[in-house]
Amino acid sequence: MPSSSxxxxxxxxxxxxxxxxAHRSPAEVLHHLERLALPVLLxxxxxxxxxxxxTRDLFxxxxxxxxxxxxxxxxxxxxxxxxxxxxxxxFDFSVGATAVFANIVCAAxxxxxxxxxxxxxxxxLGAGALVGLANGVVVxxxxxxxxxxxxxxxxxxxxxxxxxxxxxxxxxxxxxxxxFGSTTWLxxxxxxxxxxxxxxxxxxVLTHTPYGRSLYALGSNARSAVLVGLPQxxxxxxxxxxxxxxxxxxxxxxxxxxxxxxPDSGTSLLFPALTAAFLGTTGFQPGRFNVPGTIxxxxxxxxxxxxxxxxxxxxxxxxxxxxxSTPAVDxxxxx
Amino acid sequence: xxxxxxxxxxxxxxxxxxxxAFGGTLALDGVGLIVRAGTIHALLGGNGSGKxxxxxxxxxxxxxxGGEVSIAGRTLELADMSPxxxxxxxxxxxxxxxxxxxxxxxxxxxxxxxxxxxxxxxRIRWAALHEHVTGVxxxxxxxxxxxxxxxxxxxxxxxxxxxxxxxxxxxxxxHVLMLDExxxxxxxxxxxxxxxxxxxxxxxxxxxxxxxxxxxxxxQVADAxxxxxxxxxxxxxxxxxxxxxxxxxxxxxxxxxxxxxGPRPSRPGEPVLVLDRLCAGGxxxxxxxxxxxxxxxxxxxxxxxxxxLLRAVFGSRPVTGGTMRLAxxxxxxxxxxxxxxxxxxxxxxxxxxxxxxxxLTVRENASVPVxxxxxxxxxxxxxxxxxxxxAALVTRxxxxxxxxxxxxxxxxxxxxxxxxxxxxxxxxxxxLLLDEPTQGVDVMSRAEIYATLRDLxxxxxxxLAASTDLDELLVLCDRILLLSxxxxxxxxxxxxxxREEIVSAVLDDTDPTRD
Numbered sequence: 001m002p003s004s005s006x007x008x009x010x011x012x013x014x015x016x017x018x019x020x021x022a023h024r025s026p027a028e029v030l031h032h033l034e035r036l037a038l039p040v041l042l043x044x045x046x047x048x049x050x051x052x053x054x055t056r057d058l059f060x061x062x063x064x065x066x067x068x069x070x071x072x073x074x075x076x077x078x079x080x081x082x083x084x085x086x087x088x089x090x091f092d093f094s095v096g097a098t099a100v101f102a103n104i105v106c107a108a109x110x111x112x113x114x115x116x117x118x119x120x121x122x123x124x125l126g127a128g129a130l131v132g133l134a135n136g137v138v139v140x141x142x143x144x145x146x147x148x149x150x151x152x153x154x155x156x157x158x159x160x161x162x163x164x165x166x167x168x169x170x171x172x173x174x175x176x177x178x179x180f181g182s183t184t185w186l187x188x189x190x191x192x193x194x195x196x197x198x199x200x201x202x203x204x205v206l207t208h209t210p211y212g213r214s215l216y217a218l219g220s221n222a223r224s225a226v227l228v229g230l231p232q233x234x235x236x237x238x239x240x241x242x243x244x245x246x247x248x249x250x251x252x253x254x255x256x257x258x259x260x261x262x263p264d265s266g267t268s269l270l271f272p273a274l275t276a277a278f279l280g281t282t283g284f285q286p287g288r289f290n291v292p293g294t295i296x297x298x299x300x301x302x303x304x305x306x307x308x309x310x311x312x313x314x315x316x317x318x319x320x321x322x323x324x325s326t327p328a329v330d331x332x333x334x335x
Numbered sequence: 336x337x338x339x340x341x342x343x344x345x346x347x348x349x350x351x352x353x354x355x356a357f358g359g360t361l362a363l364d365g366v367g368l369i370v371r372a373g374t375i376h377a378l379l380g381g382n383g384s385g386k387x388x389x390x391x392x393x394x395x396x397x398x399x400x401g402g403e404v405s406i407a408g409r410t411l412e413l414a415d416m417s418p419x420x421x422x423x424x425x426x427x428x429x430x431x432x433x434x435x436x437x438x439x440x441x442x443x444x445x446x447x448x449x450x451x452x453x454x455x456x457x458r459i460r461w462a463a464l465h466e467h468v469t470g471v472x473x474x475x476x477x478x479x480x481x482x483x484x485x486x487x488x489x490x491x492x493x494x495x496x497x498x499x500x501x502x503x504x505x506x507x508x509x510h511v512l513m514l515d516e517x518x519x520x521x522x523x524x525x526x527x528x529x530x531x532x533x534x535x536x537x538x539x540x541x542x543x544x545x546x547x548x549x550x551x552x553x554x555q556v557a558d559a560x561x562x563x564x565x566x567x568x569x570x571x572x573x574x575x576x577x578x579x580x581x582x583x584x585x586x587x588x589x590x591x592x593x594x595x596x597g598p599r600p601s602r603p604g605e606p607v608l609v610l611d612r613l614c615a616g617g618x619x620x621x622x623x624x625x626x627x628x629x630x631x632x633x634x635x636x637x638x639x640x641x642x643x644l645l646r647a648v649f650g651s652r653p654v655t656g657g658t659m660r661l662a663x664x665x666x667x668x669x670x671x672x673x674x675x676x677x678x679x680x681x682x683x684x685x686x687x688x689x690x691x692x693x694x695l696t697v698r699e700n701a702s703v704p705v706x707x708x709x710x711x712x713x714x715x716x717x718x719x720x721x722x723x724x725x726a727a728l729v730t731r732x733x734x735x736x737x738x739x740x741x742x743x744x745x746x747x748x749x750x751x752x753x754x755x756x757x758x759x760x761x762x763x764x765x766x767l768l769l770d771e772p773t774q775g776v777d778v779m780s781r782a783e784i785y786a787t788l789r790d791l792x793x794x795x796x797x798x799l800a801a802s803t804d805l806d807e808l809l810v811l812c813d814r815i816l817l818l819s820x821x822x823x824x825x826x827x828x829x830x831x832x833x834r835e836e837i838v839s840a841v842l843d844d845t846d847p848t849r850d
């Protein structure tokens with residue numbers, strides 16, 4: 001912009017940006033409350049089950065925390081994988097199937113072909129990234145609706161999984177892999193730290209790189225974003241590739257945790273992850289998909305389900321009951 | 336003609352001491368308004384002056400903090416107003432977004448508002464519906480059929496459909512119709528036609544309240560004018576004979592001497608854009624030159640190819656023939672990204688669809704075109720630098736906002752447009768393409784936008800501006816090219832040619848059937 005003195009530089013009625021911090025209006029206070037509503041809810045749930053007589057002695061024990069976190073590590077990664085396409089405005093319903101596919105690839109490489117653990121993990125990551133690339137090309141290049149095309153991808157992956165395994169579990173993987181999966185550090189399973197590192201990287205890419213910022217712009221208004229020169233196709237393709245790769249990390253973590261692979265459909269991973277990602281939009285940066293919100297979302301669901309299970313609820317109590325409440329929470333707080 | 340017409344001196348709507356505060360700011364400070372029956376009453380004022388807030392308080396969209404309104408003798412407290420009550424009292428609103436469904440027929444659009452006539456068994460009585468709607472259309476002199484798809488209609492016809500639909504349930508002319516910027520997106524001929532249609536309704540006794548930024552049409556059509564400034568009524572005028580220049584002085588409150596583009600450059604520099612027989616879509620063999628430091632206007636009716644031409648230069652429409660040269664070099668962008676990289680900027684026509692990122696913040700919108708600038712050492716985003724730059728940008732371009740972390744969707748139209756212009760010129764383009772640069776923008780924001788554009792030309796930028804608003808081109812441009820049927824049909828110099836000459840060229844040249 002021209003820096004020469006402009007006649008518009010000091011209009012009397014103009015509210016200078018940032019001057020509104022002098023006093024906080026009720027609306028602003030509400031806004032801050034909203035940002036923290038989800039973590040506060042998590043704390044309330046944890047406190048409740050720590051004091052509630054039937055679960056008091058079990059809920060806040062190292063064992064329970066360890067089990068819950070380990071079980072949620074795969075869901076956390078799948079939810080993290082979902083964020084990339086969701087932020088740039090696309091669904092990716094194949095992340096669950098991609099995770100299982102990577103799980104199968106990883107286990108089969110070790111069990112059926114005798115590969116070493118690190119080779120198998122590399123292969124699984126590559127396979128996941130390839131699946132993501134295929135999704136990305138279909139959505140970005142051929143402009144197919146991601147809702148339909150990624151559901152199709154999930155179905156196709158399921159077909160491949162069932163064809164290869166014949167519906168049977170794969171066992172007999174590299175010993176080092178199972179050891180890694182059961183090792184604990186600081187009282188927590190090692191995989192939890194792997195998940196943390198991956199999510200930290202995802203958070204960094206999404207908030208501290210031009211690429212991540214561009215994804216938010218594309219998701220907000222793709223036509224505007226193209227007209228300011230963002231490469232929509234390339235960035236969308238990359239988002240799906242990252243999604244596939246992170247889902248593949250979830251698959252390898254699953255291999256390490258279970259010591260093999262189950263030819264599962266992946267929906268048991270997809271739906272809790274979707275729930276968490278959407279629940280996450282109510283916190284920290286309301287209205288936006290974000291990594292910290294998603295993590296708290298997963299933990300909120302996990303803590304609620306764990307608490308209810310420990311207090312004697314039936315096993316059908318799942319994340320499903322929590323997802324419909326998401327919009328309600330958001331609306332009640334005046335989003 | 337109509338036995339129920341009320342005497343023209345009687346007040347149809349009286350609002351008294353309407354007050355509304357948002358947070359600590361008084362958006363309306365004891366505003367009063369008297370609208371006489373059977374007149375067209377224009378509400379004017381800058382963005383954020385309170386006219387829209389008043390309309391929304393009357394509509395019951397906002398709860399006013401105080402005040403009352405009398406409609407046809409019935410008095411209602413505005414603090415208890417709600418949309419059903421406003422409707423019950425006989426207020427009808429047509430918003431800028433008309434709420435029509437393009438893929439449905441005119442009759443279906445009517446029925447979705449007032450209900451389908453149903454026969455026994457839940458079947459829709461299509462014949463009865465079409466007959467009824469045909470009657471309404473005839474009554475409103477709208478020359479379309481009930482079975483036409485709304486998407487196939489011209490913009491002024493669509494607006495009149497929305498008007499007729501809003502008033503469909505009145506017996507005579509007892510309702511008060513409120514139109515919010517009906518012509519903001521209409522080209523000259525369409526808005527004239529709409530104004531004539533509204534005038535005919537008013538002459539038959541309809542009371543109409545009109546919010547508009549286009550002073551020319553207000554001058555033509557309004558019987559009375561109320562001007563808002565800073566939440567108060569700044570001036571009122573009744574009766575014809577008000578000139579646009581006087582109105583803009585009333586809006587700006589004396590601090591403003593009317594729109595002008597500022598001093599023109601004495602000598603434009605070397606050519607920055609040269610088109611030689613360019614063909615693209617509806618554009619056939621356009622040849623033109625834009626020099627550094629000059630503003631070239633593109634006039635013409637909607638569909639004359641103005642937008643297509645800009646898009647072709649910007650690389651988002653394929654070029655089918657001819658050549659382009661940018662700063663002396665052959666120019667053949669394959670995408671907007673290419674065009675931006677070699678120094679072209681575009682401010683698109685439809686700021687909602689192509690300009691802003693509505694749910695992102697002012698800061699994010701301002702930074703999107705230059706994100707890599709803040710990518711320090713390929714390691715982290717320089718948030719602090721970004722905030723400082725954004726604050727400076729917002730101040731320099733007089734974007735009124737509650738802070739740089741406000742979602743852009745919450746800003747008023749004029750401020751959104753200033754922000755889009757500010758953001759898209761951050762790379763200091765050598766050539767700036769503008770498509771309807773001040774559509775739906777109030778007169779003061781316009782002046783600020785024009786000043787920014789003049790600053791840009793002073794630093795050597797060439798500007799090609801397409802606009803359906805001739806007054807804008809006259810004020811802003813050094814030369815005006817008339818685009819008609821995809822070719823340049825004439826060139827005008829605002830300093831030499833009068834407005835009338837150019838208007839008649841735009842209308843007559845392409846439209847021999849004009850009434």
